[in-house]
Amino acid sequence: MDFKELETFVSIVEKGSISAAAAALGVSQPAVSKRVARIEAEMGASMFANGHKHSTLTSEGAVLYKAALKMLDTRKKARIQIAEISQELYGTVRISASSIPGDFILPEVLVEFMEKHPGVSVQVTQGDSQSALEDLSDKKADLAVIGSDRNLPGFTSLPFYHDELVLIVNRNHPLAARKYIPMEEIGGLKLVGRTSGSGSRQTWERVYKSRTGNFKEPELQFGHTMGVVNAVANGAEAGIVSRFAAQTSPAVAVLTFKPAVYRAFHLVYGLCETKAVEVLISFLIQKAEQQQLSQPQ
Known part of the structure; x- marks a missing residue:
């Protein structure tokens, strides 16, 4: 048994x-079934009361489950201690990020981190905030950087960076000459925005409802922020995006909401399984503090 x-x-x-389990581990169902069969053959007992497709444990299975948790935890601690003794930072860190941190924040800070720690490789996957948390929960990622503050039991969530949501319009739109706009004035606009899983969409819905008492759903929705920017650049009336993304296209004009709409990105992580993960998290927290981004100015 391994x-x-x-x-x-x-x-x-x-x-x-x-x-x-197969989906969470990234292996096939037959592979999972074979592993269970090998365990049962070695232990000489069935582990599940109703067959392998169920999670109801036999008495023998309950004993092995408790022992397995202890063994896996011991291995985790041993890895960290060995890495600390050797003082060599190496390994792979998996980050699942929402679109804005993945496109505009992490590239710069990760290049600096890897210059200091050349033995570490970092893999960044991108989606929306919801998918990033699912990756973390399913152990497909070691940490997540997302656009909203969501409570995930058993994980730590810290403010990491701050962002501002703005209105963008095509350069030919009558509003393009303005710099500021109250949220109450955009009710008649046809909006382009993010899909429901994104942090920016959730912030937008919450703030718009609190200021107007209404709900306004974007008529056109994209899973990635740059889809919103490109749609407005190509003639869509208006969009709600991060200021980071808004500044990338000369074809759109940027209007600041009055009052401004801020949101915090969050760094979410659980138990650090390797020294590389622990050091990267500390580095990211330090970068946020150095940038003095704990509060929007």
């Missing part, structure tokens, strides 16, 4: 089925 088999067994129990 650690992969133990991880598979624990995943089936926690996810509730072989199919869910």
Whole structure:
């Protein structure tokens, strides 16, 4: 019995089925079934009361589950301690980020980090805030950087960077000559915005409702911020985007809401399984403090 088999067994129990465990581990269902079969053959007992597709443990399975958790935790701690002793930082760190941090913040800070730690490789995947948290929860990522503050049980969430949501219009639009606009004046505009899983969409809905008492859903929605910017650049009437993204296209004019709409990006992480993850998280927190971005100006 090896650690992969133990991880598979624990995943089936926690996810509730072989199919869910296979998806979380990134392997096929037959591979998961074979690992369970090897465990049962070695232990000489069935682990699940109703077959492998269920998470109901037998008495023997309950004993192994508790033991497996302890063994996996011991391995985790040993990895960290060994890395600290060797004082060599190496390994891979997986980051799942929403679009704005992934496009505009992480590239700069990660280049600096990797210049200091050439033995570390960093993999960044991008989606919306919801998918980033799902990656973290499913152990497909070591940390997440998202556009909203969402409570994920068992994980730490810290303010990382601050952003501002703005209105963009095509340069030919009558509003293009203005610099500021109250949110109450945009009710008649046909808006382009993000899909519901994004942090910017959630911030927009909350602030718009609090200021106007109404709900305004974008008529055209994109899963990535640059889709919104490009749509407005190509003739759509108006869009709600991050100021980071708004400044990338000369074809759009940027209007600041009055009062301004700020939001915080958040760094979300759980137990640091390797020294590389721990050091990168500390580095990101330090960068935010150095930039004095704990509060919008």
